[in-house]
């Protein structure tokens with residue numbers, strides 16, 4: 001995702017400095033070229049050698065150390081960086097950047113760069129709440145500097161409050177969001193549905209399916225990376241929420257239907273990857289059903305969300321999913337027409353590496369014209385981008401738009 005990108009990680013003097021080692025390691029794993037600048041205080045907490053080994057690049061701590069090349073280091077790094085991420089960012093460093101002070105290698109290089117700068121503050125909660133720190137953050141945000149908000153919890157000093165360095169994964173996520181992908185879905189509102197539904201029988205039991213929500217979440221995340229305004233309507237899953245995605249949690253098919261209908265009116269694209277139960281128990285018992293010898297569950301049909309959607313906005317791009325155990329192509333072709341879709345993504349549940357729960361999928365895509373494309377097994381994250389590529393092409397055709 002970050003191949004060919006140059007990222008400068010600035011490490012400041014706080015207890016959380018050790019967590020920056022994990023950040024550098026994760027950025028390297030995503031194939032970024034990483035350079036680390038440490039403040040002198042940071043080097044009191046963790047050795048530059050750690051970052052040198054992880055980044056596989058020389059670590060700079062002193063602006064006036066013997067130059068290694070003819071280049072003026074702070075200017076050359078400032079120029080070649082695609083992004084700066086300062087983690088942990090001390091109150092001191094935030095204050096210096098906000099006030100135009102460049103008295104060390106990190107603050108000077110940040111001042112000299114035109115690349116995006118992301119601050120991940122970490123400090124004692126009283127320091128973080130200090131109005132001067134808050135004012136500095138607001139001022140920097142108004143100048144388009146990015147911030148990853150610190151978390152709430154028990155801090156190293158023993159206080160409880162906001163000030164913990166944000167999760168490293170959230171910092172990485174923000175980096176990817178900013179420089180990982182071209183913003184080719186900017187200005188589009190994309191509604192994605194994901195996960196299973198739960199159809200209650202009584203207060204303790206429900207009917208559901210094996211959907212993990214991974215495919216829908218991958219699409220929502222990818223669309224967000226590409227600049228779309230994303231709404232995710234999700235059934236119950238064990239997945240982490242996606243920062244920056246407007247997430248609506250539902251349980252039953254009826255709730256999903258209502259949420260999708262409410263939020264899809266102004267959506268340019270609707271991608272329905274949720275595994276919605278076709279039926280629900282005709283009645284939900286108020287009390288736990290007791291064991292008995294004969295027991296039937298009368299079922300009634302749930303609303304067909306895709307079909308209902310197709311009666312709405314014509315210009316919307318609509319993508320459905322089809323999960324079958326046989327006659328995949330036949331059913332998918334029927335569904336694309338019956339539900340008036342632009343594209344259907346079909347997978348065979350019985351194929352190893354496809355379908356529910358796993359991180360990969362093997363699919364065929366069929367468009368309205370009946371053209372079929374078959375794909376080999378691939379990560380759901382990768383597939384999400386291919387689906388969005390097709391969506392973008394269809395949207396452009398429908399709207400004669402330049403995206």
Ligand SMILES: Cc1cc2nc3c(=O)[nH]c(=O)nc-3n(C[C@H](O)[C@H](O)[C@H](O)COP(=O)(O)O)c2cc1C
Nearest residue numbers: 012013014015039041042090091092093122123124
């Ligand atoms: C043990 C210890 C822990 C510290 N932790 C933090 C911290 O988490 N956040 C912070 O803003 N400052 C912290 N400080 C204060 C900074 O180290 C101090 O403001 C320093 O001047 C920051 O320098 P720098 O911004 O150049 O890295 C800590 C200081 C000590 C001695």
